[in-house]
Amino acid sequence: MPSLKRIETEVAALPDQELRKFSRWFAQFEAERWDQSLEVDVDAGKLDAFAAEALARYSSGKCKPL
Numbered sequence: 001m002p003s004l005k006r007i008e009t010e011v012a013a014l015p016d017q018e019l020r021k022f023s024r025w026f027a028q029f030e031a032e033r034w035d036q037s038l039e040v041d042v043d044a045g046k047l048d049a050f051a052a053e054a055l056a057r058y059s060s061g062k063c064k065p066l
Contacts, residue, residue: 014022041047057063 011019011022
């Protein structure tokens with residue numbers, strides 16, 4: 001597996017057009033990883049307490065429209 005330092009060096013050496021392509025790819029990659037992580041947390045019930053608190057606040061009228 002390549003080292004982080006080597007990856008940093010290679011990314012820094014990319015021509016502008018390739019760097020933009022890489023940046024778009026990496027942003028999509030990060031978003032997908034975040035979505036997967038969030039889905040795992042939701043499935044495991046890790047966000048249930050936050051949802052319950054939000055619903056309780058909404059039900060009690062403590063929320064304002066955006």
